[in-house]
Every structure is written in C-alpha cells, then in structure tokens.
Amino acid sequence: xxxxxxxxxxxxxxxxxSPLIVFAAVFVAFPLFQGIQTSFYGLTLQDPAAPWVGWQxxxxxxxxxxxxxxxxxxxxxxxxxxxxxxxxxxxxxxxxNRAFPGKKVIFTFLLLPIMIAPALLGVMFRLLLxxxxxxxxxxxxxxxxxxxxxxxxxxxxxxxxLDILQWTPFTFLIIYAGLQSFPTDLVEAxxxxxxxxxxxxxxxxxxxxxxxxxxxxxxxxxxxxxTFDVIYVLTAGGPGTSTTTLSIFVYKxxxxxxxxxxxxxxxxxxxxxxxxxxPVLVKRIARSEKRP
Amino acid sequence: MKKIAVVVxxxxxxxxxxxSTGGGGASGGAxxxxxxxxxxxxxxxxxxxxxxxxxxxxxxxxxxxxxxKIEMTLLSRQDTFSKEATLMAAKSSDQDIYFVAxxxxxxxxxxxxxxxxxxxxxxxxxxxxxxxxxxKQYALPxxxxxxxxxxxxxxxxxxxxxxxQRAAYRAVALKAVGxxxxxxxxxxxxxxxxxxxxxxxxxGTNSKSPTKYGTILQAKNLLYNxxxxxxxxxxxGGSWTxxxxxxxxxxxxxxxxxxVYSDIYTNKWASPDSSQAEFPETQAALKSGNTAFALQxxxxxxxxxxxxxxxxxxxxxxxxxxxxxxxxxHALAVALNKYSGNKAAATKxxxxxxxxxxxxxxxxxxxxxxxxxxxxxxxxxxxxxTMISESIEKYGYAEPVFPQTFQAYSKLAEDLSGAWVGTxxxxxxxxxxxxxxxxxxx
Numbered sequence: 001x002x003x004x005x006x007x008x009x010x011x012x013x014x015x016x017x018s019p020l021i022v023f024a025a026v027f028v029a030f031p032l033f034q035g036i037q038t039s040f041y042g043l044t045l046q047d048p049a050a051p052w053v054g055w056q057x058x059x060x061x062x063x064x065x066x067x068x069x070x071x072x073x074x075x076x077x078x079x080x081x082x083x084x085x086x087x088x089x090x091x092x093x094x095x096x097n098r099a100f101p102g103k104k105v106i107f108t109f110l111l112l113p114i115m116i117a118p119a120l121l122g123v124m125f126r127l128l129l130x131x132x133x134x135x136x137x138x139x140x141x142x143x144x145x146x147x148x149x150x151x152x153x154x155x156x157x158x159x160x161x162l163d164i165l166q167w168t169p170f171t172f173l174i175i176y177a178g179l180q181s182f183p184t185d186l187v188e189a190x191x192x193x194x195x196x197x198x199x200x201x202x203x204x205x206x207x208x209x210x211x212x213x214x215x216x217x218x219x220x221x222x223x224x225x226x227t228f229d230v231i232y233v234l235t236a237g238g239p240g241t242s243t244t245t246l247s248i249f250v251y252k253x254x255x256x257x258x259x260x261x262x263x264x265x266x267x268x269x270x271x272x273x274x275x276x277x278x279p280v281l282v283k284r285i286a287r288s289e290k291r292p
Numbered sequence: 293m294k295k296i297a298v299v300v301x302x303x304x305x306x307x308x309x310x311x312s313t314g315g316g317g318a319s320g321g322a323x324x325x326x327x328x329x330x331x332x333x334x335x336x337x338x339x340x341x342x343x344x345x346x347x348x349x350x351x352x353x354x355x356x357x358x359x360x361k362i363e364m365t366l367l368s369r370q371d372t373f374s375k376e377a378t379l380m381a382a383k384s385s386d387q388d389i390y391f392v393a394x395x396x397x398x399x400x401x402x403x404x405x406x407x408x409x410x411x412x413x414x415x416x417x418x419x420x421x422x423x424x425x426x427x428k429q430y431a432l433p434x435x436x437x438x439x440x441x442x443x444x445x446x447x448x449x450x451x452x453x454x455x456x457q458r459a460a461y462r463a464v465a466l467k468a469v470g471x472x473x474x475x476x477x478x479x480x481x482x483x484x485x486x487x488x489x490x491x492x493x494x495x496g497t498n499s500k501s502p503t504k505y506g507t508i509l510q511a512k513n514l515l516y517n518x519x520x521x522x523x524x525x526x527x528x529g530g531s532w533t534x535x536x537x538x539x540x541x542x543x544x545x546x547x548x549x550x551x552v553y554s555d556i557y558t559n560k561w562a563s564p565d566s567s568q569a570e571f572p573e574t575q576a577a578l579k580s581g582n583t584a585f586a587l588q589x590x591x592x593x594x595x596x597x598x599x600x601x602x603x604x605x606x607x608x609x610x611x612x613x614x615x616x617x618x619x620x621x622h623a624l625a626v627a628l629n630k631y632s633g634n635k636a637a638a639t640k641x642x643x644x645x646x647x648x649x650x651x652x653x654x655x656x657x658x659x660x661x662x663x664x665x666x667x668x669x670x671x672x673x674x675x676x677x678t679m680i681s682e683s684i685e686k687y688g689y690a691e692p693v694f695p696q697t698f699q700a701y702s703k704l705a706e707d708l709s710g711a712w713v714g715t716x717x718x719x720x721x722x723x724x725x726x727x728x729x730x731x732x733x734x
Binding site: 043045046047066130131132133148149150151152155233234235236237238239240241242251252254255256257258260 | 370371373374377378380381399400402403511512513514515563564565567568569573576577579580582583695696698699702703705706707708709710711712713714715716721
C-alpha cells in the first residue's frame with residue numbers, strides 16, 4: 001500500500017469515528033467531569049450558590065450508615081443475581097444450541113424480558129403481584145398457597161427473582177452467541193475417545209467458553225451494581241432501607257434530600273470503585289485473543 | 293486527527309469542570325411577550341385529570357383572548373418533584389409553571405417567583421398560609437389534601453345492629469387492645485377502636501369476618517406515607533416538635549403511634565402487602581372487597597362509590613374522620629418558575645385558575661379545589677366535599693414548615709417504615725428518626 005493510501009486510510013478512520021467521539025465527549029465526558037466537579041461543592045436545592053466544600057461530601061458519605069448499608073446490599077444482590085443468571089444463562093444456551101421444532105419461537109420468547117424497560121417491568125409486577133388484584137397471588141391461592149409476595153421476608157427473594165427473570169436472557173444471549181463459534185470438532189474428537197457429556201462439558205466446553213462467560217459475568221455484574229428501576233418502583237428501597245441499592249441512595253440523596261453535592265460524591269465513589277475492573281476485563285479479552 | 297480528537301475531548305472535560313451557570317439566565321427568566329405557549333407540569337391522577345379539563349376550557353375560551361395556549365405535561369406521581377428538582381437545579385426555562393405542594397415550597401422557593409396578587413379570601417386559610425415561605429406567597433393553591441377513614445358502611449352498620457356480632461366484637465377487642473370495647477359508628481373511633489376493628493374484620497382473628505383483612509396500612513418507604521402516619525402520631529398526642537421547636541419523636545406518644553401500626557401489621561390485621569402499599573394499593577384493597585377500611589387521601593373516595601370503577605363496593609363505602617381525630621392537611625399548588633422566559637403569559641393563566649369558575653370546572657372533573665365556596669356549591673357531585681371543609685377546620689393540623697420539610701418527610705419514612713411493619717426495633721427507629729429530624733430543623 002502506498003504512503004498516500006495509508007495516510008488516506010488513517011484519516012478516514014478518524015472521520016468515521018468522529019461522530020462517536022463527539023457523542024462521547026458531549027454525553028459522557030462532559031457530564032462525567034461536571035459530576036466529579038459537583039462532588040467538591042455543597043450544591044443543594046436550598047443553596048444554588050454551591051460553596052466549595054473540598055472533601056467534606058466524601059467524609060459525610062463514608063460516615064453515613066445508609067451509604068454503607070446500601071453498598072453491602074448492592075454488592076450482595078449483584079453477586080447473587082449475577083451468579084444465578086450466569087448459570088441459568090449457560091444452561092439455557094446449551095439447551096438451545098441444537099435444532100428442534102419451534103426453536104425460533106422459543107428463542108424469541110426467551111429474549112422478550114430484556115426488551116422490556118426495567119421501570120415498566122417494575123410497574124407490571126407491581127400489578128401482577130398485588131395481593132388484592134394481582135394474577136400471581138390469585139393463581140397461587142388456587143393451589144393452596146396464600147403468600148404475600150411483598151411482605152418483608154419475601155420482598156428480597158422477589159426482587160432477586162424479578163432480576164433473574166429479566167436479565168437471564170442477557171447472559172443467555174452472550175453465551176449462546178459464543179457457542180455459535182465453538183469448534184465442534186473438539187467435541188466430536190472427545191466423543192470418539194469415549195468422553196461422556198459431563199466430561200465433555202467440564203473439560204472442553206467450559207474452558208473454551210471461559211472468556212465468553214467471563215465477559216457475560218462482568219457485564220452483568222456491572223449492570224447489577226447499577227440496579228435501580230425495578231427495585232425503586234416496587235419498594236422505593238424499603239421497608240426502611242432494607243432494599244436500598246447504591247443507585248437508589250444516590251437518587252434519594254439528590255432528589256429527595258436535594259443534596260446534589262453529596263449525591264455526586266456517591267456517584268464518583270461508585271465509579272472509582274468499578275474502574276479497576278475494566279483493565280481486568282480488557283486483559284482477559286486480550287489474553288483470549290492471543291491464544292491460537 | 294488524533295491530536296484534534298484529544299484536543300476536543302480535553303476541551304469538553306475542562307468545560308465540564310467549569311462552574312455551571314445553568315440555562316435560562318442566572319438572573320432569573322424574563323417577563324416575555326405575554327402571549328404564546330405556556331408549559332406547565334402536573335402529576336397524573338385526579339389532579340392531572342381535573343386540570344386537563346381546566347386547560348381545555350382555557351385554551352378554547354379565555355386563552356384565545358389572552359393569546360396564550362397552555363401545554364400541560366404529566367409526569368409520574370412518584371417522581372414529579374424529583375424531575376422538577378432537576379429542572380430547578382439546572383435553572384431551566386423549559387417549564388413556565390411548576391406543580392408544588394405546601395411540603396416542598398420551602399425547598400423550591402429559591403427557584404420560584406413570589407406571587408403578588410393572590411386573593412386569599414377565596415381559599416382555605418391553611419391552604420394559602422401553607423404556601424408561604426419567609427412571608428412571601430410562592431404558590432397558588434389547587435387542591436387541598438387531607439385524610440379520611442374510608443370504610444364499608446354496610447359491614448359496620450351490620451355489626452352495630454347485631455347483638456351477636458357486638459358480643460363477638462367485644463371479645464376480639466379484649467384480646468386485641470386489652471379492653472372490652474363496644475363497637476361504635478366510624479366517626480367516633482379512637483385509635484384503640486381502629487385497632488380493634490382491624491382485628492374484628494380480619495378472618496384470621498374472627499372466622500366470621502366478611503373481609504379478609506380489617507385494614508391496609510400505607511407503610512411503603514415513601515414520604516407521603518409519613519403524612520398518613522402523622523395522623524396517628526398527632527392523634528396519639530404527639531408531634532414533630534415540642535414547644536421550643538426541638539424534635540419530639542423520642543416520646544411515649546410517638547412510641548404509642550408506632551405501636552398502632554406495628555401491632556396491626558404483626559398481628560396480620562392488615563394485608564402483608566402493606567409494607568409496599570401506598571395510594572393505589574389502598575384503593576385496590578378497598579375496591580376488591582378484601583379490606584374493610586383504610587386511612588386514605590380524600591381524593592380516593594369518589595371512585596370507590598363509582599359503579600364503573602368499583603363494581604364490588606360501589607354504594608357501600610362511606611367516609612369518616614381519621615380515628616384519633618387528627619388529619620394532616622396540605623395544599624397542592626402551581627407556582628411560577630423563576631427562570632421562565634414567558635412569565636407574563638404564565639401569570640395570565642394562573643390568574644384564570646384563581647377564579648371560582650375555573651375551580652368549578654376543576655371540581656366537576658374530579659379535583660378537590662381549595663376553595664370552600666366551590667366545595668359547598670359542588671357537594672352534589674362528591675359527598676366528601678362537605679366533609680373536607682369540616683375536617684380541615686375541626687381536625688386539621690399542619691407539620692412545621694421549614695426549608696427541609698420535604699426532606700424531613702422522606703427521612704422519617706426511611707427511618708420508621710421498617711418499624712411500622714415490625715422489622716426494626718421501634719425504640720431504636722424513633723431515636724434515629726428524632727436525631728435525623730433534629731438535624732434537619734432550622
């Protein structure tokens with residue numbers, strides 16, 4: 001390739017990437033830096049003058065029992081749902097990775113939950129699970145199960161279940177896509193050598209699928225840590241603060257307490273806590289690309 | 293090109309770090325031409341439905357004379373004020389008229405223009421006064437909201453008329469509240485009667501109960517539910533502050549009020565769904581016939597006796613004062629955005645809303661205007677109207693108004709909603725609530 005052609009190709013890639021660069025600059029970089037800036041000011045609804053407070057917002061944050069409780073709940077919730085959704089997603093992907101009648105229809109139904117906006121799903125289930133007018137309690141009572149799905153001892157399992165319902169199709173889709181490029185000759189070779197299904201799964205499928213599964217786990221974990229919509233619609237973080245996630249904490253701090261500085265500090269802390277995970281993912285993906 | 297991209301990103305990042313002046317001009321909006329489109333925010337539900345009729349009336353009539361057209365946006369009931377807070381923090385001129393309430397006017401005042409020509413004589417004094425902050429009138433009353441006991445009159449009347457049921461009630465009351473209480477008409481209930489009735493009308497306590505549960509508690513972690521629990525607090529002789537203005541929640545009266553809720557919930561005299569219940573769930577519980585009575589917002593009554601909307605209970609529901617004889621009162625209102633670019637036009641519409649004619653349209657469409665004369669005149673369309681005036685005068689109380697009143701409601705819901713449903717130690721919850729309230733008081 002001539003030098004001028006190479007230079008032209010170089011310019012072309014920047015031109016083609018420029019809309020994304022501008023979009024990222026305006027809608028990602030600008031709000032991000034303004035948010036970080038706000039975390040150092042005492043910006044509240046009562047005091048729009050927003051005096052500089054330095055690290056005070058961060059000090060207030062880490063001495064807030066509600067923030068620490070929200071952090072513990074969020075991490076626990078995220079780990080539980082991510083684990084279950086990955087296992088279920090993997091199982092579903094294996095099941096769907098074959099031809100059978102009606103596969104396309106079932107595939108479509110499997111993906112429906114992730115097409116519904118989380119807040120809308122929350123509203124739907126707020127109606128469906130209502131003890132007086134909801135379809136689910138009515139069906140359960142027909143089989144002799146008279147249980148409140150919103151009681152304090154059932155609400156956490158319920159929101160875990162709803163998250164699994166909505167987001168298992170996400171992990172399923174990622175893993176299923178990975179299975180489409182799976183080298184089937186390895187499986188055939190293993191079968192010829194007498195390996196059973198379980199041995200093939202553990203010794204061949206899982207190791208090769210590790211990077212894909214890792215990507216699914218990582219993406220789902222980050223998203224689960226940001227969970228807001230369904231929980232807020234159903235419980236508003238209650239009873240008390242028992243189902244308050246970090247996102248709900250930030251939201252309430254900003255829009256109910258009117259303390260935008262403290263909310264921005266919480267958002268900054270969450271971002272800083274999650275950033276170190278990104279190089280881990282990049283490294284894993286780079287490592288898998290280097291393998292022959 | 294790489295250098296250009298880096299420069300662009302760096303410029304944007306630095307711009308993000310510079311102080312924000314917001315939109316609409318930091319100095320505060322403009323009077324505008326006095327004509328054109330005026331944008332208004334309201335929340336959905338009875339108030340939004342009623343205001344849409346007023347807007348239609350204005351746009352088809354007076355608006356043509358004024359050369360003003362109103363565009364109303366309905367946000368979600370749960371998040372209208374949050375979204376408005378975002379607009380206010382950004383000093384946005386996107387909306388000209390905001391929807392506010394007496395419990396957040398202090399919080400929003402910095403982003404509103406005071407109103408100068410509100411004729412207070414048309415309104416309930418508590419509605420007008422509740423929208424003042426630092427002696428300035430910041431909003432125009434729309435609805436006045438208070439609480440009532442909404443109950444199944446047919447079931448209570450049957451209880452009162454039947455000696456066998458009365459005897460059974462006395463036995464249930466003895467177990468529930470430690471006293472052999474006689475059943476009373478709903479407008480005479482004390483808080484002990486409220487508990488005893490909840491027990492009596494719960495099938496788990498009284499196998500002959502015609503309803504599954506006696507009541508439903510609005511116990512979701514939501515600031516509006518604090519307002520309902522406050523009725524029980526004030527009805528128990530408690531309050532937010534003592535005479536010196538200090539927080540007053542770590543008291544025997546507050547503990548008694550908390551116990552009313554927690555006893556009802558833990559004894560299963562209320563639906564277990566109460567822990568996530570608010571206005572719509574309470575309506576659903578009453579409409580379904582599963583629940584005999586509930587503390588509910590005044591706006592909830594009309595549809596319960598509407599055969600189209602509540603076929604199972606229409607004609608059977610009645611309204612009485614809150615047990616304990618205290619009701620929270622607040623006003624929902626509209627206010628002028630300080631950063632509006634067309635204040636003159638917005639003011640024309642607000643002048644129109646302030647007339648009895650506009651509020652009559654509002655009442656006819658399901659709203660509850662804060663004008664006593666209109667409520668009296670339109671009593672035929674909603675029996676609650678005649679009771680509202682009496683209720684506000686005889687039983688109404690108002691929580692203290694201070695800049696962080698809104699935050700106080702929210703914080704109390706957060707601190708107490710666990711204790712309301714028995715998942716948190718009540719003494720610890722009240723102490724936390726008291727300390728947090730004290731930190732918010734001026």
